[in-house]
Amino acid sequence: DSAEENEMLKILFQYQHGFIISKIMFTACELGVFDLLLESGDTLSSAAIAERLGTCHLGMERLLEACVGLKLLRMERKDNEGLYGNTDLSNLCLAKSSPKSQYCYMKLQSEQLYPNLQYLADAVREGNAQIQSMYVTPSKDIFEAMYSSEEGVQSFSNAMDTAWSIYGQEMMSAFDLSCFPAVCDLGGGSGALAKEYISLYPNATVTIFDLPKVVKRAKKQFVTSEECQISFQEGDFLKDSIPEADLYILARIFHDWDDDTCMQLLTKVHKACKPGGGLLLVELTLDEDRSGPLEAHIRSIMMLLFNNGRERTFSEYNALLSAGGFKEIQFKKKSFYSAILGRK
Ligand code: SAM
Incomplete structure (x- = not known):
């Protein structure tokens, strides 16, 4: 039936794009997103993150949103602006300075x-x-x-x-x-x-x-x-x-x-x-x-x-x-x- 087929197609999509998920995470690591958010100790807007990390705002915003989707970041809305922060997983494993960092x-x-x-x-x-x-x-x-x-x-x-x-x-x-x-x-x-x-x-x-x-x-x-x-x-x-x-x-x-x-x-x-x-x-x-x-x-x-x-x-x-x-x-x-x- 179609519910079963939808489930199958979901799995297919996940497998097909698994390598993109990895690369999104690797890219955020490489650009220093998780390090910045751990060090700042506060949530930051995408514009602030882009500026501090020296990237284009548009590109950074796209990456941050994807990381929220993957639960590597969290986002809260304040005065119509998205503010980003690390999730526990990112603080623990993705930020370079964490004692349990998996960055390397x-x-x-x-x-x-x-x-x-x-x-x-x-x-x-x-x-x-x-x-x-x-x-x-x-x-x-x-x-x-x-x-x-x-x-x-x-x-x-x-x-x-x-x-x-x-x-x-x-x-x-x-x-x-x-x-x-x-x-x-x-x-x-x-x-x-x-x-x-x-x-x-x-x-x-x-x-x-x-x-x-x-x-x-x-x-x-x-x-x-x-x-x-x-x-x-x-x-x-x-x-x-x-x-x-x-x-x-x-x-x-x-x-x-x-x-x-x-x-x-x-x-x-x-x-x-x-x-x-x-x-x-x-x-x-x-x-x-x-x-x-x-x-x-x-x-x-x-x-x-x-x-x-x-x-x-x-x-x-x-x-x-x-x-x-x-x-x-x-x-x-x-x-x-x-x-x-x-x-x-
Ligand atoms: N035991 C470590 C660990 O689990 O973190 C390292 C594992 S790593 C997969 C394999 C290790 O074997 C490397 O440190 C590598 O340099 C070492 N190695 C490979 N060939 C070797 C050899 N012929 N003689 C001695 N050490 C070797």
Whole structure:
């Protein structure tokens, strides 16, 4: 009937234009709309916002109205003039200065993911990542390609950190990890998760192991009162030996790689892991029937496009970890990511 058809067409419209919704949000972020409204602490007219941000009034008004429609801004009428303010979501996640800001992740998506989605059909056709179309210099993997510039290292590391301001505590407390004094965060980037770990387990030490370019940049910017508990080691986890530890954290590492590469890494971790030690994976997991969640499907598509990686179900992680010699494998799904713990 026509009500059903209307519902279907609504879904079609949403899917068809989903990328425009993203771009509206990215554009408002890029132009500084949410920062201005957070700093001003008051509602502002579109003319005032346009003037402060150096844009045309007409263009800004159009963008602000769309943001109201998306509930990224609110608008109240006063003396026949619209006054705009941030919604709670924008104050929390879109303004740069918020402690839980997702701005840097948004920026990476807008600048790198958005244009490169043009290669998705090729990735699907070939069942392969499309790094060679995205970057001029040939690279063995997406990290070598992305890290060819200092800016590439910076923007990726910053984007990765944003997740842990929201989910870090939840993931590091999913299991009681207090029995592991020496921890190695493999591919631990700039150490955002390591800081969360130390705040929960103050007696632990964490070694962050990552590629030299990432470590060099992280060390330069690393500021924390727990500095002596967190150290960095440069290396390639596919080629070099890794530090000995009681617990290995691999957060969003396996999803970057195919099963063979994961097994290669697992074997290395199992060898280096102290007896009785553990391995903690933090990943976005697919439901067992693979029907969702949408976030995992979206990420899985991204992983195919960029590095031949994939999101997996718990059963798939369980099989990998068992094959790698880990036992007593436990699984906890939290609000967004899942934690998987195995023991040697
Ligand atoms: N674990 C961090 C997190 O969840 O925020 C970062 C995840 S990011 C998707 C993957 C990380 O693995 C990056 O920091 C990257 O530099 C690192 N990485 C990639 N290939 C690597 C390699 N061969 N050796 C060491 N680190 C590597």
